[in-house]
Amino acid sequence: MSKWENVEIGSSGLKIADGNYSAKYPRSEEFIVEGVPFIRANNFKNKTIQDEDMYFISPEKHAELKKGHVLPNDVLITTRGNIGEVAIVPKRHNDSNINAQIVLLRSYGNFHPLYLLHVLGSNLVKEQLPKLTTGTALKQLPVKNLKKIKIPLPPLPTQQKIAAILDEADKLRQLNKQLIAKYEALSQSLFLEMFGDYIHDKNSKKKIEDIASFIDYRGKTPERVDNGVPLISAKCVRPGYFDKTRLDFISKETYSKVMTRGYPKVGDVLFTTEGATLGYTCRIPNGFKDFAVGQRLITLQVNENYNAITLDYMLNSDTLQFEIFKQATGSAAKGIRSAKFAKILIPVPPLLLQNLFAQRIQVIEQQKAQAQQALAKSEDLFNSLLQRTFKTIDT
Known part of the structure; x- marks a missing residue:
């Protein structure tokens, strides 16, 4: 296969425009119930635009905000916050508008829209973004920097x-x-059907420490090795499932020192105590014999009055998540102390x-x-x- 020309998108013939309207940007009171869709990054899903939680502006305001009028097959890319998310404009959003977090790219014939969509969402582009983004607290990709992104330009066929x-x-x-x-929706529906009444019944609740014992690790970060005893860290705990691909390993000697506060077992519930994964829970899956649990995690072992699967889902419920975050402290990285977590009230159904x-x-x-x-x-x-x-x- 011959190599294709690599071009900067700013000089590739694409129309590039954003929704940064400065003083003309819609004020909160200018958003209306029905009107011209005002697309935000929240509306990106599966590389297209979803209408859930859509904002709307009046036709008059839309006419005033001329830069961000989109057409079907325009490719959109986010340039603030979660930078680099892409979506293609569906036919129903012909002549919608975009907000300041989004840039549109429109081809006049030299790019196939779906090809442009996939190449902009590829690692080839994502690997270029760190050098082009600015800001610390809020990262952003200025349009002048976005134009420097290089992408391949094969023949149109x-x-x-x-x-x-x-x-x-x-x-x-x-x-x-x-x-x-x-x-996931079916699981949530079943949970609410069976336990909805108990979630709001104060008389059916007990402290978490009354239904489960805690195991946590409070030592220094254990040294990792290439092969050895599996070490479960907070990065293994994803919302509702355990990610085996992110396991670390420690030596057998370190394992004997780490596990001084108790031994977790298959089926126990893992709870993350701080950082970006605060409040994530899942159960330790089958297939483990000797293993350790690292920092920023509490292992919960239920007593005879509670089921571990029920505890996992209870901790993931909106009510318990709200309480967990209410008890959390910190600014840059919020966390909850095990002593506070232990006192949180949890429903105890039969x-x-x-x-x-x-x-x-x-x-x-x-x-x-x-x-x-x-x-x-x-x-x-x-x-x-x-x-x-x-x-x-x-x-």
């Missing part, structure tokens, strides 16, 4: 072929994501009901796990195709 292949692979990813979302919930939820979780495996495979396929597509490009 080649772009169309690449776009078709990547789009089919991406559709598979999105279908798996949608399936996982349905299982154990029979808890066990019934656990039986039902495990069936859903098995199906969700299969969907997650399928998603992982489709992610690998998509990323592999991206890598193979752009591996011939000069940097």
Whole structure:
């Protein structure tokens, strides 16, 4: 395969415009219930625009804000906050508007829109962003810097072929994501159906320390090794699932020193106590024998009056999450002390009901796990195709 020309998008013939309207930017009172959609980064989902939580402006305000009028197949990219998220404008959003966090890119024939969408969302572009972003507290990608991003420019027929292949692979990813979302919604519905009354019943609550014992590690950061005893850290705890790919390892000698406060076991509930993952919970999955749990985590071992699966879902409920964050302290990185966490009140439904919930939820979780495996495979396929597509490009 011959190498393609690598061009800066600012000199590639694309129209590039943002929604930074300075003093003309809509004030809060100028947003209305119905009108011209005012697209924000919140509306990006699965590389398209979702209408949930959409803001609207009047046709008069829209006419005043001329820079950010979008057309179908315009590619949008976020330039503030979570920089580099991309979406393509669907037909229903013809002549909508964009806010100051978004830049539109419009091709006049030299770029296939779907090719542009996928290349802007690829690692090829994401690896360029750190050097182009500015700011500390709030990162941003100025338009003048965005124009410096380099992307490959194959012939248009080649772009169309690449776009078709990547789009089919991406559709598979999105279908798996949608399936996982349905299982999560089903789990939440079952939880509320069975425990909704208990969540708001003060008489059915006890302190967390009354239904579970705590194991936490308070020593220095243990030294990692390439192979040894698995060490579970906070990065392994994702919302509702355990990420085995992020395990660390410590030596057997370190393991004997670390585990002085108790030994966690399969099925115990993990709770993250600080940082960006504060409040995340999941259960220790099967397949572990000897292992350690590191810093910023509490291992919860339930007593005979509570089911670990129910505890996991209880801690993830909106009510408990609100209480956890209310008790958290700190500015840069919020955290909750184990002593405060122990005193939080948690609903205690009848154990029979808890066990019934656990039986039902495990069936859903098995199906969700299969969907997650399928998603992982489709992610690998998509990323592999991206890598193979752009591996011939000069940097």
